Amino acid sequence: MNEHNPIAQLVNLIQRQWMEKTANKPALRFVRFIIKPEEARVYEGFCKLESSEHGSLPEVFVTQFTDFEDEDTYSAALIKDWLNTYEKSMALVEQVNQRALFAWDPRPFKQLLERNNGAPMDDVLLSLLGSFRNTLPQQHKQLVLALIPRQVSSTKAMKNWIATLLKKGIPAGVKLLVIDHVNVDHFAFQERQFPDMICSIHVPMDLQGAIQKLATTGNPNDPEIMLRKCVFEMGAALKDKDIKRLHRWGQQALDSTQRSGNKGLFATAHIMYAGMLFHFKKDPKIPELLERGQRIAKLGVQMKDGACLPLLVQFYGYHGAYAQIRRRFTEAINWFIQQAELAEQHKFSQQSLNAWYQAAELCRRKDSGRYYDVLEKGYKAGLHLSDEEISASIYIYLLRDYYDYAHAHRQHDIVQAIDEKMGRVFGNDWKTDVDTIRKNREPMILPLEMEQTETLQPQK
Structure with a gap:
């Protein structure tokens, strides 16, 4: 990492605070970064850096972006993603083996996951973490599981899940790391609940100044x-x-x-x-x-x-x-449709879907006669997306709305296709989950706020 890069200097600041706050605390099991929302990318970058071969901290970091759906299924979802990531990282494992013997066997956990009958997998996850930590080289006998879920259905339920793991007993040498927001404290615990086991870290930083200096x-x-x-x-x-x-x-x-x-x-x-x-x-x-x-x-x-x-x-x-x-709504709808069609023509998928969704939502509220025509075009524009692309895009709302339309008009093939697709992405209760995500999401922002950062990226 370029040490003169202002953003890299902020990451170095986080690294120093981590070492200062977590050193010589053998009972520590849970670390909470307290950040401002606009600092999220910096902390995500810190976690990704430390999860790579370029990390500088003594601990081995594993960063998971697994969605949190509910406290009974999260451990199983983490195990599944962990095993998939491990399987895809064999080249890195071979590099480690060239320096020090590393012989972790994922097969027992894969078998336990496959036999899972729906019961909570918390104990299996704790066993996996302890097993992985025990096989680490001697100089890296500390493991950090950094959790940055792409989506969280309920912060209260996730806090309950963390408390359950702390009560069951997170293995020695293993820490959980989560990111919380200043003055919100979704994942804060009282020290008396878990003496010496928890730690909160807040790193004051001038992010805007660093970005301006870099740019x-x-x-x-x-x-x-x-x-x-x-x-x-x-x-x-x-x-x-x-x-x-x-x-x-x-x-x-x-x-x-x-x-x-x-x-x-x-x-x-x-x-x-x-x-x-x-x-x-x-x-x-x-x-x-x-x-x-x-x-x-x-x-x-x-x-x-x-x-x-x-x-x-x-x-x-x-x-x-x-x-x-x-408040010139017909004109606005026409512009969004033109944007969607131009973006679709040139295969800018996400821009196209965002524009179709904006046009459809505006039609729903201000020009209902055009609503289903626009909604159908938005639905068709995303048919080529993979499950992973669907889960990370606004297309989930277009699918949810078009499902209701197809169901009302007895279009059974479309209903079944959407049900299967969204069931793979979100599970059987996908309609409730998407409704909850839409209800809790922040209001749609202006194009400037979505695209300014990309437009101003400093050239390499």
Whole structure:
């Protein structure tokens, strides 16, 4: 890892805090990172780094992203994912064996998992962790299971699951690690419940400063560096609600990127500037920026500028979002449909599905006569997705809604196909699970917030 990289320095800070807080605590079994939501990627990066051959901590980290559905099935799901990951990591195991003997046998646990009759598998998971830890080389006799579920159906149930494992007895030399949020404390326990067994770590960090420093490092006359600086300055102006300063930096972004002659960069400046102004809904500059930026992106596509096609897809979404903000719902639906069709044409699957879902939801609330036609197109747009892609995308909502439509219209083949597909992904109670996920998810965010990070990634 590049030690001069500001994000790498934050990871190093987490590593130092980990060593300071967990050292010389043989009874420690459960560690809770307390973070701000925007810091999640940094901590996930820390866990992934320590789970690789590049980790620097003395413990062996294993990071699992297994969904938490309920406390009776989570241990079995973890065992299954652990065994699959181990099977796919044999090349790494061979590397370890070249340095020190490592002879862990997964077969007994695979057999126990296959014989599982639905009973909780907590004891089997604890046995697996102890077995794996005992086979580690002497210099790495500590094991950390880092749990970062992609989805959690109930934080209360997951806390109960953790408490059950702590009461049963997590093997010596094994720790569970979870990520919790500041002032929320989903997974906090009282010290008297589990004396000396629990530890909470909070690492104060200036993430925004690190991102800005990373993004603006380099030649200040480089138009890409200048654009990043302008975007950060626009963000600071927005935070201060200083519209004049925001316009000043927005214009500077346009001027510097126009001089570069780079159509993709010039179009990006327009979309970033317009996106910032979305927070001032009536600003007359917004439609001007969107229309001009879209023309530039179209010209860039014609000139074979590879950056301009995804930007053009984004512009359709921004037009739709702006029309929706202005309560011009028919216009917004048409823009989202155009975005979906363009994205689908060029195989941008996730952008297409997001646009179909936005169009369908807007039709459901504002233009019911078009709802099922749009919903069907969204359903068909995701038929090619794998189970893993489905579970991580907004397509689960399109499937859930189209299932109800197909069921009401006695389209039995479609009902059966969706039921089988979603049953593989979520289990027999998939409809309840998807409804719960949708109910608890955060409101849909503006295109800027979804795509700004990708657009501003520093070039390698």
